[in-house]
Amino acid sequence: MLKFTAEHEWLKVDGDVATVGITTHAAEQLGDLVFVELPEVGASFDKGGDAATVESVKAASDVYCPLDGEVVEVNQAIVDDPSLVNSDPQGAGWFFKLKLKNKADVEGLLDEAAYKELVG
Amino acid sequence: MDVASDLKKTPLHDLNVSLGARMVPFAGYEMPVQFPAGVLKEHLHTRAAAGLFDVSHMGQVIVRARSGDNADAARALESLVPVDVVGLAEGRQRYALFTAEDGGILDDLMIANRGDHFFVVVNAACKDADLAHMQARIGDSCEVTMLADRALIALQGPRAEAVLAELWGDIAGMRFMDVRACDLHDADCIVSRSGYTGEDGFEISIPADRAETVCRHLLDHPDVMPIGLGARDSLRLEAGLCLYGNDIDTTTTPVEAALEWAIQKVRRTGGDRAGGFPGAGAILGQFASGTARRRVGLKVDGKAPVRPPARLYSDADGKVEIGHVTSGGFGPSVEAPVAMGYVPVALAAPGTPLFAEVRGKYLPVTVAALPFVPNTFKR
Numbered sequence: 001m002l003k004f005t006a007e008h009e010w011l012k013v014d015g016d017v018a019t020v021g022i023t024t025h026a027a028e029q030l031g032d033l034v035f036v037e038l039p040e041v042g043a044s045f046d047k048g049g050d051a052a053t054v055e056s057v058k059a060a061s062d063v064y065c066p067l068d069g070e071v072v073e074v075n076q077a078i079v080d081d082p083s084l085v086n087s088d089p090q091g092a093g094w095f096f097k098l099k100l101k102n103k104a105d106v107e108g109l110l111d112e113a114a115y116k117e118l119v120g
Numbered sequence: 121m122d123v124a125s126d127l128k129k130t131p132l133h134d135l136n137v138s139l140g141a142r143m144v145p146f147a148g149y150e151m152p153v154q155f156p157a158g159v160l161k162e163h164l165h166t167r168a169a170a171g172l173f174d175v176s177h178m179g180q181v182i183v184r185a186r187s188g189d190n191a192d193a194a195r196a197l198e199s200l201v202p203v204d205v206v207g208l209a210e211g212r213q214r215y216a217l218f219t220a221e222d223g224g225i226l227d228d229l230m231i232a233n234r235g236d237h238f239f240v241v242v243n244a245a246c247k248d249a250d251l252a253h254m255q256a257r258i259g260d261s262c263e264v265t266m267l268a269d270r271a272l273i274a275l276q277g278p279r280a281e282a283v284l285a286e287l288w289g290d291i292a293g294m295r296f297m298d299v300r301a302c303d304l305h306d307a308d309c310i311v312s313r314s315g316y317t318g319e320d321g322f323e324i325s326i327p328a329d330r331a332e333t334v335c336r337h338l339l340d341h342p343d344v345m346p347i348g349l350g351a352r353d354s355l356r357l358e359a360g361l362c363l364y365g366n367d368i369d370t371t372t373t374p375v376e377a378a379l380e381w382a383i384q385k386v387r388r389t390g391g392d393r394a395g396g397f398p399g400a401g402a403i404l405g406q407f408a409s410g411t412a413r414r415r416v417g418l419k420v421d422g423k424a425p426v427r428p429p430a431r432l433y434s435d436a437d438g439k440v441e442i443g444h445v446t447s448g449g450f451g452p453s454v455e456a457p458v459a460m461g462y463v464p465v466a467l468a469a470p471g472t473p474l475f476a477e478v479r480g481k482y483l484p485v486t487v488a489a490l491p492f493v494p495n496t497f498k499r
Contacts, residue, residue, distance in 0.1 A: 034457075
């Protein structure tokens with residue numbers, strides 16, 4: 001199940017774990033990424049917390065935690081090569097896996113059609 | 121609300137949009153921050169081949185002596201800048217600074233001797249204030265006119281000379297900081313061999329109605345790519361060049377900013393035309409007694425970019441704050457983050473280890489000689 005936030009994150013939900021990344025639209029808007037900082041495995045965040053940081057040549061941006069949960073895995077590959085986020089944002093460029101505190105929270109997120117409408 | 125309606129457009133606006141530029145507000149203009157290639161590729165292309173920049177937002181000003189004697193205009197300009205203008209030969213250009221009475225910097229600019237007048241290029245954000253400053257201070261002796269009907273472009277990079285030579289054969293005879301009139305595709309242009317990237321290259325003033333034609337000819341060349349303000353900033357940062365408003369402003373003096381090289385000996389204490397510019401007492405005093413702080417380059421030891429206004433510390437725990445970053449980001453040619461900032465003179469020697477605060481962490485940085493990449497000017 002693929003879900004989206006208005007802050008341009010995507011979540012692929014499998015059981016009570018969601019793989020989280022930034023959308024193709026967000027990656028295009030940010031431009032070439034040169035630095036990614038990911039959370040520690042085991043870190044817990046509330047919805048909207050600053051979970052990761054991405055930097056393009058020009059600017060730094062925060063990536064928010066889309067729902068309450070605990071980080072159970074991070075994608076070291078995008079730290080080693082931030083350009084993966086630009087080349088495959090909704091695939092190999094995923095950021096982290098989040099064990100959801102309340103699985104039902106997923107229902108409050110946007111589906112793909114609603115997200116596409118949002119970004120026009 | 122249509123924010124864009126308040127913004128001015130350059131003569132190359134339609135061309136920029138047609139090339140797919142992402143337009144952003146900058147100094148009151150709608151300007152291209154990047155083209156579809158993106159900042160990284162644009163930066164590296166400029167260092168490898170040739171990049172074309174629209175810098176028409178900058179102010180182009182003519183200073184002409186009312187007496188008809190260009191030496192009077194030179195003397196008038198010398199009353200505003202700590203620079204040798206009287207000794208600037210016809211067809212030559214020089215970097216200059218408008219200084220304030222307390223020694224601060226009002227703007228940085230280029231001054232070219234065009235024989236019967238001086239051609240001055242100033243920063244976009246300062247141009248109205250600069251024009252008023254010049255008219256107020258030297259308006260009695262000089263006619264000071266902002267050119268509203270000309271575009272300004274820069275063609276920068278190792279292939280710039282060859283590309284421009286195909287349009288105008290005389291280009292190879294120019295050396296760094298030469299200025300010539302030339303005819304590019306029936307456009308009456310002013311070409312200077314200078315720029316803001318650390319690369320060899322040219323800045324070209326073009327009549328507004330001919331600018332798009334000239335640019336399209338340049339862009340037809342396979343070595344030329346359009347470049348946005350994003351890469352312009354990363355290129356100048358690697359070249360160690362100051363951005364007015366970030367690295368220099370009214371609170372920094374030329375000596376603090378490590379711009380002593382811009383003040384020729386003739387204007388310093390003991391020179392034939394020493395002083396005579398705003399803030400001369402303060403600035404020449406700093407030549408003699410030094411300053412407390414100095415602008416330096418900073419190499420970042422890790423991968424995280426350090427951006428202004430990151431605070432700088434002498435210790436890894438953030439206890440002793442010693443300065444701050446004024447420019448910083450990722451240097452695509454350096455392949456690492458680079459920055460500039462102000463630190464106490466005692467900590468300004470290359471190799472000095474310092475720490476920069478980024479998101480609550482204290483990241484190791486090292487004072488480094490500028491520029492970060494060697495310049496390739498054709499002197």
